[in-house]
Amino acid sequence: MPPGVGGLGPDVGDMRHSGDMTSPSAVDTRTAALAALRELVGRPDADFHDGQYEAIEALVEGRRRALVVQRTGWGKSAVYFVATLLLRRQGAGPTVLVSPLLALMRDQIAAAERAGVRAVAINSTNAHEWSEVMQQLDRDEVDVLLVSPERLNNPAFREQQLPALVRRIGMLVVDEAHCISDWGHDFRPDYRRLRDLIEQMPPEVPVLATTATANSRVVADVAEQLGTGGSSGDGASAVLTIRGPLARTSLRLGVLRLPTSASRLAWLLSHIDDLPGSGIIYTLTVAAAVDTARLLRDHGHDVRAYTGQTDTDERTESEGMLKRNEVKALVATSALGMGFDKPDLGFVLHLGAPSSPVAYYQQVGRAGRASESADVLLLPGVEDRDIWHYFATASMPDRERAERVIAALGDQPISTPALEAMVDIRRTPLELLLKVLDVDGAVRRVQGGWVATGEPWSYDAERYERIAGERRAEQQHMIDYEQTDGCRMEFLQRSLDDDTAAPCGRCDNCAGIWFPSEIGESATTQAAESLDRVGVPVEPRRAWPTGADKLDVPVKGRIAPGEQAGEGRALARLTDLGWGGTLRELFAAGATDAAVTPQVLGGCVRVLADWGWTERPVAVVAMPSRSHPLLVDSLARGIADIGRLPYLGALDPVDGGPSGQPGGNSVFRLAGLWDRFSAQGLDIPEGPVLLVDDLADSRWTLTVAARTLRQAGATEVLPFVLALRG
Template identity: 90%
Template sequence: MTSAPSLGTRAAALAALRELVGRPDADFHDGQYEAIEALVDGRRRALVVQRTGWGKSAVYFVATRLLRGQGAGPTVLVSPLLALMRDQIAAASRAGVRAVAIDSTNAHEWTDVLAQLDRDEVDVLLVSPERLNNPAFREERLPALVSRMGMLVVDEAHCISDWGHDFRPDYRRLRDLIAEMPADVPVLATTATANSRVMVDVAEQLGASTAGGDPGAGVLTIRGPLARTSLRLGVLRLRDSASRLAWLLSHLDDLPGSGIIYTLTVAAAVDTARLLRDHGHDVRAYTGQTDTEERAESEGMLQRNEVKALVATSALGMGFDKPDLGFVLHLGAPSSPVAYYQQVGRAGRASESADVLLLPGVEDRDIWHYFATASMPDRERAERVIGALGDAPISTPALEAMVDIRRTPLELLLKVLDVDGAVRRVQGGWVATGAPWSYDAERYERIAGERVAEQQHMIAYEQTDGCRMEFLQRALDDDTAKPCGRCDNCAGEWFPREIGAAATTQASQSLDRVGVPIEPRRAWPTGADRLDVPVKGRIAADEQAGEGRALARLTDLGWGGTLRTLFAAGAADVAVTRQVLDGCVRVLAGWEWSQRPVAVVALPSRSRPRLVDSLARGLAEIGRLPYLGELGLVGGGPSGQPGGNSVFRLGGLWDRFSADHLEIPDGPVLLVDDLADSRWTLTVAARTLRRAGASEVLPFVLALRG
């Protein structure tokens, strides 16, 4: 039987809430006090699933105030993004809560933060899930912190779940942390984007159960309606990338206030921002590759309405808090309605109306497929990593040199294996635990199947003639869903369709832009000597390649489509078309080299010999340069596959090219290939040509991957 609410707790909680929001008449939303009471009086484990803007942070900051007043230790708040941490610290201070963070950007402050913890001067410690597995933090600080923790909060808790749209392996470790905590320490998990499957999974991770019941059965779940009455949703299907950009050029200033323009790739974000800036729009690009300080600066400019929009990838998502955000526009669709709901939820949180428009692209499915497969562990690779590790710690760079897996996928795989208990991060690197491990093929097949189903649901959202908000609510298993009366299907199209002629020309010109720099390799990879490649440190200046050029990236909005067709799996090896050759000539014409090339040399190609040969001959003929032919192959030529781990790729290329049969002139040589990925092929080939007498080597390729 549930006890009657504590009047003392409610009065104290209401006072803290009003201090937090700065309004003496503020009151709790439905479910807010119930969650606070369960945490403070009941010391329970709770899952709160509520729409963005409902006030989930108020629950944990008010609960922290009350728990600290009862003598409890600090709250540990696990938060996924630095931007979110900054906003949470600012909100905490308004509630009279002393919050500090330990993250990758403030290492110089850690000593002070830890001293504050020791003096019990911290109410909330914000940490990333990755920090929980930092060996020093995990072994030296975490046990003491767990012993006196007043409450654990897991923000953006859908990241715990395999089934969540933004699953992160590091979040999965939280189940181990929760298992070590005393049963009377309250735990709160919050998210705005969880369907029923994710909710069950998260509740199980929280670990509470009733006597003889299922894991998670004892978790209090508070779920509210997810309808966003302020949002006006719409979908505008246009012919191609040029049309979408032209529409944006024509109508960006018509969108209310300031907002976010989401793209699916880094290249699309950077190119779109450049186009808009070039034609007078005050925007900034924001991606995972943007410098941390620049990202913080951009967030602040959007908060203060100093820019019209940030053109962003999903790097700008969870936790970004601008209550008056006027619009969210997508150039290309996210891979699931759940992910889409999470992103559009940034808009209209404290305003009566905000516009949300999706402009899907024909390339969306290819991009979805790439990201879905890139995140899945591979059995053979996993077994290779486990087999390479032992009791002695091995650093990630050293391990990379042993297992032929590139750094980013290797780091992700190590996290998955760590969570599975097969490997462990310690001081100095990684070790094998010796625990039995098997590849859970059934689990990954289920996840892959769910990803495909989510993609189909997103296509259904684009094509539905029913209410779009109702569709998104049902995708999150919200049984309160009903027609919104505001979206384009409920109330008619609210957005214009016409595109200005000047904008069409400007967009087409932007997409037709060619020429991407290829930065030369300056240093040999660590561990090359393990494969009997006798190099280390910096590449000698007289053996380096010069800065190269590619026609375009495979991910580019413009030429990327042409190149993706050319390099598609199973595509025929054909001679270069006149259109592509003309684009390459434009790249060469705009290349500000210090000295014009005096000859052309091609790299021998195993997969596209006709394409590379015709490209090299075509450029030589148009440029009136001698075509010297292909580099020779030694010992059967390169081994292994393009791209891949740097050490293994270098090992497969080392001493496999020869220029002995070519008469290399004294001057710059244009080195032609089809595709650049790791750049080691160009690096080794350039070294061969430099040693044969070329004063400079200028690499040129059709496509740059990524």
């Protein structure tokens, strides 16, 4: 069977439809649908899984709204491809398939081609093809148009192409539909906009939503939104929900609890070759994915890192290599998630747990889709809760920030960079907040930027507290999964409110521990050495932020070469697997300011020894730290003493020092730092100066301080910090 056709496995011919076949129309539709299915999978004996034909019939004959909640590999894509072919033969317009990830789009287009379905995509990577795609739509040469949810609010697409498309649409398909819901594990504001699209569509146009990861709360929420404007009744009652058992009999689940990051990596080094076939190793952060992939490659294992920061072409190449079994594994963040289709994926291993059993089920569902067995192992980390908390709070809109954004907007468009300079919110959280406010109707994206709609808006504190409370409960539920002595697959099924849940007979709790637990001595040494690696470049700022002059900071454009900082160094990132844990304790909320420890100072000395600067520093200067004065002063003195360099002291704070808080928007951060440091009390020698601080975030503190030192006579300023955020 060709891969990528919605997980219709080798047993498809054994799955028989048992629905009503009395109507001649139903007979004709089923005959045509079955022929299309067999063409899709390339097997003359193929038949429908339970529920597949019911969904197709509801869409084609009943023109209904349907929600399909079925396990990964059941064949959800077969439903919408077959329904599309039948609707097109009846003269319907193209299907619009809203798909969340580029990797998923690529697989869906490939599957469509094998089925004889003409599919094209409009997304951020193929802007050069959009004109041709629209011409193909005009010539009615497209059966399925794949778009991202974000594209639906692109002003040009929304105003120029979407209205005509809505008039001609033959069917709307929402893939990974749990994203529609506030209760879904992958909350995406743009998905909530689909309710508005459904309201615009003619009521007789069928709508299909599919997902493998929805509990009863999500099912009810999605069904309610699909029922908007439907012709077959009111609300969720008009939506046909087809929900099947979610047990994955091919998966062998297990949990291995190890005390440290070093022991988890050592286990992986010891046993990666024992894992069957090729697979995915999931991590919770970009830094962990990159560091783990580097460690494995350094010791002869063919792996690649795959994160949201990986170049698009490289991600595509890596996906292909994994599908062709040319690598043992991709070490990935959740960027490699929904819809990635490799039916024979042999294993999924997690270094650190996702924040909910629902999200975990979705990720492990990549494995064993067309094979009798695949191994799934979770190695939870003690730092998991801290990472969950960070991501959960980062995605929630803040009342004060939201009101600030609305107040700054009027009826004339303001670009995101210009708005960023007005409201003191960094670009990424600002873009997320704008999406939320757009969906809420308070702001609108137009050509040239954003405008306020003038519609009344209030912060729905109750709603967001409900969501936050549910996420906390899901996090605890994930801890319960790790600690349960019952069947692990049954636990995941019950987390998804699957009332068919029963012991699987295969997991470590049902059948006994199936994975080795010993760790090789050499692997322990190698993992410890990798985690003990120090030194991260701190890239200098080269240009002033746009809009600084609006806050009375008299700079713009490039920073003058004679005022720039040089490339700096950090001991490690806060998110690093190794030194990150030590640094997170140092900078934890409420941590006591204390002198630098010999261990940390020793790590810093190693960074300095490996720096490779063009000219050795001639002196050490400290930043006047507000939060860690003892730590910074002792670190600067310790470096100066070991390096036999003069310690000149700290820069003097002017007018009380910097105003505002670290981590803000660039323009506001710069304005709070401008002219707030003085080197008048320091005898700055000619030559490079080592500038010591605790934490680099926006890097504007280091930039302004370096400018001050350069103006005081330093020929170069080399920033050194303990931690780099992110």
